[in-house]
Amino acid sequence: MKTLRVALAQIAPKLGQLEENLDLHARTLRHARREKADLVVFPELSLTGYLLRDQVPDVSVRAGSPWFRKIAALSRGVDVVVGFVEETAGHRYCNAAAFLSRGRLVHIHRKVYLPTYGMFDEGRDFAAGDRVRAFPTRFGPVGVLICEDLWHPMCAWLLAQQGAEILIAPSCGPTRGARSGRGITSVAVWHDLLCVTARFQTSFIVYVNRVGYEDGLSFGGGSTVADPFGRLVGSLPPIEEGLATVDLDAEVLRRARTAYPLLRDENLDLMYRELQRLRDLRYDLPGGAEGSVGRAQPGPARGKGASAR
């Protein structure tokens, strides 16, 4: 990777107001350019707001559409990651994030893990993404994961194995728990998760969480960068809007990967064999029972969320 300056855009988008949010992005980008940022990262669903429910199709955008060109134009002066609702083939709506550079689309990540439990209902409104891919940028190989994706460690692992050195994690993390001396519990938990993930994958993680309120939900902010040693560098405070720039130093990545060659030592064959065995076991395929000591975790029906491409 090349050393770069990333700006964390901890904004409060307006719910369901694409046009106003586009203006908010443009204003934030002007500010970030004054701070000499090379890349500006916005939160999950930064162009639409989070609690959309039945508004999902109304605010969705197709890649390549006139609306999408307007969004891509945001990146004319500085590279940008924005969150939006993408209408994909078959009128499926995805919770997506686009990496844009020089006015063009570089990569779209569609959120793979849609939380549908407790306070979350994303699986009802969105189609799940079915791929986790690293992609080249002018700063080096990058991967994007949206919020809940980070809670499934294989996502970050897959990206690092594909060569990603910078993981970008836009988020809409609601605030839960304000405990004395510990700050906002949900923000502290996120910071732990980021440090551990960055350390395991010896990668930078750029986490940008939104702020603001929707129907009594508040979003916690606490955007930050974890370096490849698992240290937080340059956090924004919780709850309030803000913009912070953090320099991601290529030498830190080199030092971390030299000191902890975890990625080098990864045993893909072992992983592949064990995954194959687990899969056979889970779906009662021949070969699954061999050498098993217990039952595999039950999983979703085969093929769910995975389309053949």
Next chain:
Amino acid sequence: MRKTPRPVAATEPDLGLDPELTTRILRGFIRSEVHRAGMAGVVIGLSGGLDSSVAAFLAVRALGPESVRGVVLPYRSSHPDSSAHAELVLGKLGIVGERLEITPVVEAFSALSRPGSRLRLGNAMARIRMILLYDRSAEIGALVLGTSNKTELLLGYGTLHGDLASAINPLGDLYKTQVRALAEHLGVPRAIREKAPSADLWPRQSDEAELGFTYETVDRLLALLVDARVSRRSAIAAGFAPRLVDDVIRRIVRSQFKRRLPLIAKLSTRSIGWDFRYPRDWKS
């Protein structure tokens, strides 16, 4: 060496609260909702009790005193302390207040409807107060700020369309004992914080006497049953009397109707409450 923190038992109620962070979140909530509704401020019925006082203090932190209207709504049998404490809050916060004596309205209602129990009369009083607050809200372009806490909401200890009615409620996810902790942080006068909680719908009414348990006890139990989702058996094993646990569970279940909008019989393909799903903050 760093001290290892004490492990938290699965059945330990967590009622911890950072009062300053909580204040900041609730301040932002009130400000954000008032602005996106396009309103000038909030109107609060001040009873002189803990909850409405805390709501008023939060509202002033959020919006400034000029955007908060306090309305004191006494009845002839109301405890004199109630009005006095409400006036204390008005004075301390420097907000515009007004006093609307509801006695003649209650009497006109009684002559017409002849409520045969103090419960029915109490409900009517709560609803008359609601009517006056909503009328003020329309007059000055302000949201009615709710003051029901999580304990009351879960136990159903409130009047539907009365004190339970509001546009936004900053206290609905705080147990009574947490509201008390917040009150101290906000500087709510000691006299209000330390008196026995009462709906004051009839003389010598007391929440805790009427409910049959203290807020300290029931909040700890609710934090287990509701927040931690522990079983009845684990709650009893944690030291709560089986009768109390059963009483509280029964109250929660039986009062569910007070926490939901009226049921709509589904007939069409897209029905309000079922599959017409928009947030309150739709397009704002």
